[in-house]
Amino acid sequence: MQEILLKSIDKNIETIEKLFANCYDIIIRKIEVGDINRVKMAAIYIDGLADKDHISKFTIGYLFAEEELKKFTLKGFQNSLLEIVSKEVIANTEVKEEYKMEKIVNAILSGDTVLLIDNIDRCLIIGSRGWPSRSIGEPETETVIRGPREGFTEVLKVNTTLVRRRIKDTNLKIEVKQIGRRSKTDVAILYMDDIVNKAILIELKERLNKINIDSIADSSVLESFIEDNFLSPFPQIESTERPDAVAASLYSGRIAIIVDNSPFALLLPATFGTLLQSSEDHYSRWAEVSFIRLLRLIAVALTVLSPSLYVAITAYHPGLLPTVLTYYLAASRINVPFPAVVEAALMELTLELLRESGTRISGPIGTTVGIVGGLIIGQAAVEAGIVSPLMIIIVAVTTISSFAIPNYDFGVGFRLWRFILIACASILGLYGIMLGIIVLITHLIRLNSFGVPYTSPYSGLDIDGGALRDTLIKAPAQYLRKRPAFTNPQNKIRMRGYWKDGRRK
Amino acid sequence: MGEENKLSSKQIRALVVSTAVGIGILTLPNRIAIANGNDGWITIILSGLLVIPIIMVMDRIFKMYPNKDFFTIGREVLGKWVFNIFLIIFFIYFIVLMSNIVRNLGEFIKAFLLETTPVEVLIISFVLVTSYIARDNIQIIGRAAYFIYPLILSFVIFLFLVILPEIDFTNVLPVFQSDFSKIPKGIEIAFFSYIGYEILLFALPYAEKKEDNLRASLTGLGIVILIYTLIFLLTLAKYGVHSLRRQTFPTLSLVKEVDLPGYFIENLDGLVMAFWVLIVFSTMAAFYYASGIVLSQLFNTKDHGLFILPIAPIVYIISLIPRNVITLYDSLGRYTNYLGFVTIVVMPFVIYFIGLFKTRRQNK
Incomplete structure (x- = not known):
């Protein structure tokens, strides 16, 4: 040629x-x-x-x-x-x-x-690029009550512009490279030159350069190729539809990747702390956010544990509950023909099915699915005596709390783990659950995201210093003078003063 | 990055605490009360103080040979063959110690949670679950310890707060009444309940800030002393010395007494047993890792992960040798103490003094 x-x-x-x-x-x-x-x-x-x-x-x-x-x-x-x-x-x-x-x-x-x-x-x-594209709309998966309502679109230029508008600083670098032998997808790496940890940046570029594949269909494909542990059910890279979330992450020294044709930007490194934050956390008042953050930790525990605890307690340790509750539980299960584990697995699977079909089909049919599933199956199953009413409550609690985890993929990881724990509980009761939790904790502890411990800020390394005030709770912004330290940023100070600093009491 | 295998001083502190607090905490008050009666807390504190020089010697060894790990120092100081014999003893010690831990765990779980499950199943499942973390490096062990550490602290604080209204501190009195000739007997029991700080031999060389090592380890030890003393005083104040002598698992009985306001959960002991599995896990993880490391050093390989799974059946078989719980204390428990004395008391001192002698001579 x-x-x-x-x-x-x-x-x-x-x-x-x-x-x-x-x-x-x-x-x-x-x-x-x-x-x-x-x-x-x-x-x-x-x-x-x-x-x-x-x-x-x-x-x-x-x-x-x-x-x-x-x-x-x-x-x-x-x-x-x-x-x-x-x-x-x-x-x-x-x-x-x-x-x-x-x-x-x-x-x-x-x-x-x-x-x-x-x-x-x-x-x-x-340069004459110009093709029809979706207009900027509100992000579908991450809505906020108070905060900007812009979401990314499928066009890379538009997306980088949305970020650039929020960071008017020459230190915001946007490097573009093409990945995919055939698709030649534009991939933009965004970072703050004087804040980002250069070691992480170099590592990321090396991982990107090693990718040799014919096409990158979406940012999630790219994500799976640069993750530390692709076998894990938990995402080690955060994805977001919100330009303000990307900007906030860049300010705290993280790196963002925007892939053409994908409305989801990738943020890295991701940790347990960041995956449990939503961008609304930056906009609401500190007391509310602190409360909600504690609530999210409880949501994680409920998602993972509640069905397996039900199985363990009904099958092995009814004595753990107060006597009255034990009688009630036994009475409500008197017509149920299955052991607790079958009951739990059946209902949890049904609910997952409902969720899946509800997500694929939107609009009026989706609503029908919701009504048929939620109201009719739940009610009928109890009246037919296939499951106990308590089981329905537990299934509902599990599902609701799994959606309270802000990052969807992260929630999915925990939702899958609850099935493993149900199996553990059915074999060894409460002890089995603890063994399952030990494996879960071990897995989480072993995970790294670009060299940063996944469990940060609970890893005990020095990079966690003072991080609890912006992860476990959220202290008022006046106390958050330093950037989050888990990426080990070059520039550590975020806020240098506000009106009360100069005055004496 | 680049510091993937480093421990922070917080992790070292957590390691000391979470490795020491393990199976002992359930039975310690009872055994101390049998030996020393009301003055048991004195022996607990005294034997804790006895650990301080050992930790200091461990720290000194690494200060004397900076930037070298325990095995290189040992070979340099003692010579390859002598040190290998020490390592074999070390390995046997870890195996017996772990067998003791898992057998105890299995028996407790069988007694309090799963009456009909065979203890073999309980033991082998626990060993296999811990083998997952033991294959990793010391950094991961440190992270796990730091993860469990706040749970231990909050458990003790929780216990203290809920039991406080129900106890009678006059039970602690009279003080200084018991026979002081029996103190050594109590110290023997209490001293070995602090076992776990030997993990420092493996952990200290990987510390990020070596100058903080001693402070971090001793703070950890201090917290352990505090926890043991507190648990002893709580059980003593609750039951009085005569009743305490007859309670085999006073800490658990203490939990049983707790009535949470609102009555949501009636029998906390089941939950506490489940929770306690986590605490034992952090103990076991450290020892399991250490035994793998010792074995890989004996065979001169770099990766200790290979040796982790083969250790599991050994621990399993040895843990099943004692016929029941009573013989458990006399067999595995006693051997653990003897071997422990050699490995964590004799060995560091021998290495330290010979090393001191050698470096002095070199300097001349």
Whole structure:
């Protein structure tokens, strides 16, 4: 294949046509410019990816209209014709020269327009990317009561702009590289140059460079390729739809990755502490947030433990409960034909099914699924005596608390673990649950996210110093003068003062 | 990054506490009360103070040979063969110690939680579960210890708060009445309940801030002394010395007395037993890791993870040798103490003094 441009425009066009054979969306517009000496030119772009109005108005239109160019004679000026076109004729903002075929084809595929000129072995690449996209809307999975309502879209440029608007600092670096041999997906790495821990940045770039795959469909695919432990049910990289969450993370020294065609940005390193925070935590008052953060820890415990505790207590240790409750429990289960473990597994599985079908089907049918599942199955199952009413309550509590975990994937990890714990409880009762928890704790403790302990700020390393005031609870912003230390940022101070600092009491 | 295998001083403190507090805490008040009566707390504190010089010697060894781990120092000071014999004793000690721990755990769980489950199942499942963490490096053990450490503290504080209204501190009196010739007998019991600080031999070389090692370890020891003394005084004040002598598991009985306001959970002892499994886990994890390390040093390999699973059946078989709980104390319990004396008292002192002698001579 021809690797660089030749002087003959016909040959160049032929090569490009060959490459794009059977691609109905390629447009090659051949024109001739000049009155005395007609020069062949060609504008090449992909229909739909490039902004047609923009090209026809400011490139082709100006080429035709420019008086000097019409009278222009080719002899003696051959080499500078490209420069004249670029500097004096066309009115586009992004223009650069290129001669390598591979890069030219790449540019066409990315939505840029290529202008070939006869007798010149270089061409102009005109930035004309513009395709239909979803407008910026409210993030679907992370809504807030108080706080900005913008969410990322599928377009990389829009997404980086949303972040840039929040960080007007030259230290915000946005590096773009293409990953995927065929998909050539643009992947942007965002970080604050003077805050980020360079060791983590280098490690990330190395992991990204090692990826050799044909396509990256979504940021979640990229996530699975750069994770520390891909076998774990827990995500070691946080994902978010919110530009304000990305900006806040960048300020605390973390790194964000935005992948083209994906509305979910990746944040790393992620820890137990960060995955249990929502962006609303930054906007609400400290007392409320502190309360909610403690509540989330309880939610984690309830998600993992409640069904297995039910199984263990009914099957092995009814004596743990007060006598009255034990009688009540026994009475409510008197018609239930199954052992507790079957009852629990049955209901938990039903609920997972309901959740899954409810997520896939939205709109009116989804509502029907909810009503049929929630009301009818629950009510009917109890009346038919298949499950006890207490079991229904426990299933409901489990599900509700699993959705109280702000990060969806993190919640899924715990939801899966509860099935393991139900199995443990059915074999060894409370002791089995404890063994299951030991394995869970061991697993969490062993996990790292880019060299940062996953259990931070409960890992006991010095990087956790003072972190509890912004993870377990949230102290008022006046007390949070330092950035979170788990990434070991270069610049540690976040706040230098407020109005009370200068005054004496 | 780059410091993946480093311990912070907080983790070292937590290691000392969570490794020491284990199976002993359930029976200690009873055994001390039998030996020393009302003055048991004196023996607990005294034997705790006896541990201080041992920890100081351990710290000194690593100060004397900075940037070397225990095994390199041992080989350098004692010579390869003598040190290997020590290591074999060390290994046997860890095996017997772990067997003792898991057998105790199994028997307690069988007695209080799962009456009909065979103790073999309880033991082997626990050993296998702990083998998961033991394959990792000391940093992970430290993280686990730091994770369990607040649970231990909050458990003791919780116990103290709920039991406080029900106790009668006149039961502690009279003080200084018992026969002082029986103090050594009590010290023997109490001294070995502090076992666990030998993990420092493996942990201290990996400390991030070596100058804080001594302070962190001694703070940990102080917390253990405090916990043991507090538990003893609570059980003594609650039951009085005569009743305490007849309670085999006074700490558990104490928990049984707790009536939570609101009556949601009636018998806390079951929950406490479950919780206590976590505490034993942190003890066991450290010893399991250490035994793997010792074995890998004996075979001169770098990765200790290989040796973890083969250790499991050995521990399992040895733990089943004693016929019942009563013979457990006389067999495994006693051997643990003898071997422990050699490994954690004799060995550090021998290495320290020979090392001191050698470095002095070199300096001349």
